[in-house]
Amino acid sequence: MLRLQNLTKQYKTGDIALKDINLEVPDSQVMALIGPSGAGKSTLIRCVNRLVEPTSGSVHLNDVEVSSLGQNQLRKARRRMGMIFQEYALVERLSVMENVLSGRLGYVSFWRSYFRKFPQSDIDEAFRLLERVGLDHMADKRADELSGGQRQRVGICRALIQDPELLLIDEPTASLDPKTSRQIMRLICELCQERKLSAIINIHDVLLAQMFAKRIVGLQLGEVVYDGPPGDLTADVLTTIYGEEDWEATIEATKDLDEDEADVIAAAEKVLPKPDAAS
Amino acid sequence: MPIQQQGDIKIWQRRSRNRSLMIWSGQFVAVAIFVYCWQLVSENTIWMFVTDAPRQAVDMMERMVPPKWSYMSNLWRPIWDTITIATLGTLMAVVFAFPIAFLAARNTTPSTAFARPIALFIIVASRSINSLLWALMLVTILGPGVFAGVLAIGFRSIGFCAKLLYEAIEEIDEAQVEAVTATGASGAQVLNYGIVPQILPAFAGISVFRWDINIRESAILGLVGAGGIGLQLSSSIDTVTWTQVSLILLVILVTVIASEWVSAKVRHAII
Amino acid sequence: MNQASQRRWQRPPFIESSLLRWGLITGGVLFLVVSIGTMEVNWERVAAGLPRAERFLSSFFPPDFTSKSSAIWDGIVESLWMTVVSTVIGILLSIPVGLGAARNLSPRYVYLVSRGILALSRTFPEIIIALFAVKLFGFGPFAGIIALSIGSIGFYGKLLAEDIEDMDPVQAESVKATGASWFQWLNYAVQPQVMPRMIGLAMYRFDINFRESAVLGIVGAGGIGATLLTSFDRYEFSTSAAILLIIIGIVMAVEYSSGYIRKWIQ
Numbered sequence: 001m002l003r004l005q006n007l008t009k010q011y012k013t014g015d016i017a018l019k020d021i022n023l024e025v026p027d028s029q030v031m032a033l034i035g036p037s038g039a040g041k042s043t044l045i046r047c048v049n050r051l052v053e054p055t056s057g058s059v060h061l062n063d064v065e066v067s068s069l070g071q072n073q074l075r076k077a078r079r080r081m082g083m084i085f086q087e088y089a090l091v092e093r094l095s096v097m098e099n100v101l102s103g104r105l106g107y108v109s110f111w112r113s114y115f116r117k118f119p120q121s122d123i124d125e126a127f128r129l130l131e132r133v134g135l136d137h138m139a140d141k142r143a144d145e146l147s148g149g150q151r152q153r154v155g156i157c158r159a160l161i162q163d164p165e166l167l168l169i170d171e172p173t174a175s176l177d178p179k180t181s182r183q184i185m186r187l188i189c190e191l192c193q194e195r196k197l198s199a200i201i202n203i204h205d206v207l208l209a210q211m212f213a214k215r216i217v218g219l220q221l222g223e224v225v226y227d228g229p230p231g232d233l234t235a236d237v238l239t240t241i242y243g244e245e246d247w248e249a250t251i252e253a254t255k256d257l258d259e260d261e262a263d264v265i266a267a268a269e270k271v272l273p274k275p276d277a278a279s
Numbered sequence: 280m281p282i283q284q285q286g287d288i289k290i291w292q293r294r295s296r297n298r299s300l301m302i303w304s305g306q307f308v309a310v311a312i313f314v315y316c317w318q319l320v321s322e323n324t325i326w327m328f329v330t331d332a333p334r335q336a337v338d339m340m341e342r343m344v345p346p347k348w349s350y351m352s353n354l355w356r357p358i359w360d361t362i363t364i365a366t367l368g369t370l371m372a373v374v375f376a377f378p379i380a381f382l383a384a385r386n387t388t389p390s391t392a393f394a395r396p397i398a399l400f401i402i403v404a405s406r407s408i409n410s411l412l413w414a415l416m417l418v419t420i421l422g423p424g425v426f427a428g429v430l431a432i433g434f435r436s437i438g439f440c441a442k443l444l445y446e447a448i449e450e451i452d453e454a455q456v457e458a459v460t461a462t463g464a465s466g467a468q469v470l471n472y473g474i475v476p477q478i479l480p481a482f483a484g485i486s487v488f489r490w491d492i493n494i495r496e497s498a499i500l501g502l503v504g505a506g507g508i509g510l511q512l513s514s515s516i517d518t519v520t521w522t523q524v525s526l527i528l529l530v531i532l533v534t535v536i537a538s539e540w541v542s543a544k545v546r547h548a549i550i
Numbered sequence: 551m552n553q554a555s556q557r558r559w560q561r562p563p564f565i566e567s568s569l570l571r572w573g574l575i576t577g578g579v580l581f582l583v584v585s586i587g588t589m590e591v592n593w594e595r596v597a598a599g600l601p602r603a604e605r606f607l608s609s610f611f612p613p614d615f616t617s618k619s620s621a622i623w624d625g626i627v628e629s630l631w632m633t634v635v636s637t638v639i640g641i642l643l644s645i646p647v648g649l650g651a652a653r654n655l656s657p658r659y660v661y662l663v664s665r666g667i668l669a670l671s672r673t674f675p676e677i678i679i680a681l682f683a684v685k686l687f688g689f690g691p692f693a694g695i696i697a698l699s700i701g702s703i704g705f706y707g708k709l710l711a712e713d714i715e716d717m718d719p720v721q722a723e724s725v726k727a728t729g730a731s732w733f734q735w736l737n738y739a740v741q742p743q744v745m746p747r748m749i750g751l752a753m754y755r756f757d758i759n760f761r762e763s764a765v766l767g768i769v770g771a772g773g774i775g776a777t778l779l780t781s782f783d784r785y786e787f788s789t790s791a792a793i794l795l796i797i798i799g800i801v802m803a804v805e806y807s808s809g810y811i812r813k814w815i816q
Binding site: 329420421532 | 592635674682685692761772790798802805
């Protein structure tokens with residue numbers, strides 16, 4: 001279980017990215033974090049594994065207080081939290097296999113990793129994961145030869161080979177086409193189910209979030225303004241999350257389009273096929 | 280292939296056997312060459328001097344302070360000469376480098392069989408020979424003085440500027456050139472409207488960058504008699520007047536920092 | 551004729567403020583006039599030099615490789631091994647300094663110290679450093695190696711630091727998130743990103759060091775420069791021509807092979 005208590009982040013520039021966040025993510029729950037750009041979504045998940053240092057408050061992963069660990073302990077804690085990035089963030093000049101194996105860096109000694117002599121069990125696991133995402137034949141391709149969807153799947157393997165308890169996922173579909181986006185989201189959710197992982201997914205796309213997550217948290221200007229099941233997301237809620245002006249304009253636009261009183265979700269659902277239709 | 284199947288175990292290696300063998304042997308040869316060269320160094324070095332050097336260095340430093348400020352009055356002229364050499368030399372280089380770059384660039388050269396190789400040879404010859412060597416030759420021919428320095432800096436910089444410039448020309452966006460050609464423009468007009476605007480920022484940047492380097496270079500030309508502050512430096516060292524030496528070093532330091540500042544400013548303004 | 555047809559257009563000047571523009575132009579012209587005026591060209595001496603220039607040029611046809619061949623050979627070989635040793639030492643030493651001078655890698659005080667070292671070693675040309683090295687270590691190639699190594703540290707360290715500062719921070723972050731140690735992070739995230747360019751630059755620095763080693767002999771710091779200087783002093787221009795051609799040849803060879811190696815690494 002992940003527990004955030006009074007988490008606050010203020011950047012050196014004075015911008016307050018997170019205000020007193022309290023949040024609990026129980027085991028094997030997939031939670032979607034939605035909100036406009038600059039709401040603090042990225043900052044929040046980066047505070048969890050301390051790629052960004054929180055200003056105050058605490059982060060507990062199970063019984064470990066991540067926020068007070070020293071450098072060495074922090075590395076051990078980071079192993080337990082897999083991270084998947086926007087724009088994949090693979091090391092482009094390394095091969096697919098090296099990228100996947102880099103997920104084991106926290107477990108092996110420097111010299112082992114330097115000479116690429118990972119334990120055979122890690123290699124086996126890497127192949128198993130690559131097979132699972134359908135990329136085992138690409139193991140020796142360089143990462144920059146892959147397509148966007150393939151890269152993101154390698155990114156997922158890298159996170160999973162860490163043998164994490166928690167996945168931190170930052171805009172996994174931001175640069176993918178709609179079909180690949182769904183495939184990736186489905187893959188992530190399936191894998192979370194298979195491995196009983198909990199996950200925080202930052203996501204722009206409200207529709208995708210509703211489709212795949214059991215719980216949605218809305219963030220606005222660094223504060224949690226919604227926390228509940230995807231079904232309860234109404235236009236009003238979305239207004240509070242995404243702000244008055246923007247949202248009203250969008251609703252106006254949809255009204256103008258078809259004189260329909262249905263909410264934005266329904267309007268948008270027409271554009272994209274239903275989840276079960278796609279699967 | 281680096282992946283081998285052994286039974287149902289897949290073994291992964293970063294590189295295939297042949298490739299890693301090649302890399303290992305390459306590394307071995309490199310280390311062997313270095314060790315061999317180091318042995319040559321060792322044979323040609325009197326280690327007693329080397330072990331004594333730290334003490335000597337401290338001694339030298341002690342004798343350098345305080346700098347002899349009164350010597351400054353003798354330095355204004357050499358500083359002026361140094362800046363003159365750098366600036367006029369760069370100017371000369373830029374004027375010659377511009378046409379040579381167009382002859383050397385694959386996409387603008389009038390003939391790949393004749394003009395391009397000649398231009399490339401001029402560039403290589405100019406670049407291979409250090410400005411100090413150019414100065415050495417020119418001083419032998421023209422006699423000592425600032426003039427030889429200007430020419431030395433100029434000759435050395437032609438190749439440098441032309442090389443960077445022709446690389447910039449080869450990287451221009453052909454579509455823009457095509458668009459200008461499509462209007463029915465003549466060759467010179469295409470140059471003026473299609474090519475020059477694309478490379479002008481690079482050209483200006485290169486010139487300023489080289490000027491900055493040339494300030495440093497012209498500070499040493501005096502060692503072979505081609506004018507500038509190097510003359511005072513070498514004579515002060517020869518006469519072991521360390522307090523003058525430290526002053527000259529300070530002056531060079533300030534000049535170099537100032538020129539770097541100027542060139543950064545100008546490049547910033549251009550881009 | 552209507553009003554619109556009389557609208558005129560002129561290309562706007564590069565520098566907006568006319569005061570600054572004219573100020574710069576007059577300043578530039580003034581500088582040119584004064585600097586050319588103070589140049590003091592001794593035209594008689596130049597004229598006297600012309601026949602010598604002609605003799606110098608004609609000595610390239612053909613250059614004389616043979617009569618001083620053993621001295622040339624020794625000098626070139628000495629220049630080459632000086633170059634190898636100083637490039638290797640310089641680059642090895644510049645790696646820690648370069649890492650320290652990358653703002654996104656190092657704490658502030660390490661950054662400042664490293665930048666200071668780089669700035670200092672870049673300010674003075676190799677030949678000035680060689681002047682002092684000769685005083686400290688005695689005449690010979692060792693002084694030259696010291697000078698070239700110091701020059702290499704400044705050059706390579708600065709470029710390494712800049713390259714690291716320009717790397718993709720997201721790739722770096724992603725490796726850090728796996729719980730990698732600092733050295734593992736360096737090896738998996740930083741090295742793959744900067745390596746190709748740095749190998750190219752190492753070749754380039756080798757090239758620079760070789761060219762520099764050809765002049766260090768002027769101050770007695772070893773290499774082919776001493777042989778070259780002697781040939782000039784004795785007006786044996788055919789030998790000078792031979793040496794210059796060899797230098798050009800080696801520089802071309804290094805440049806060609808470095809292009810090849812870079813392509814191979816890519």
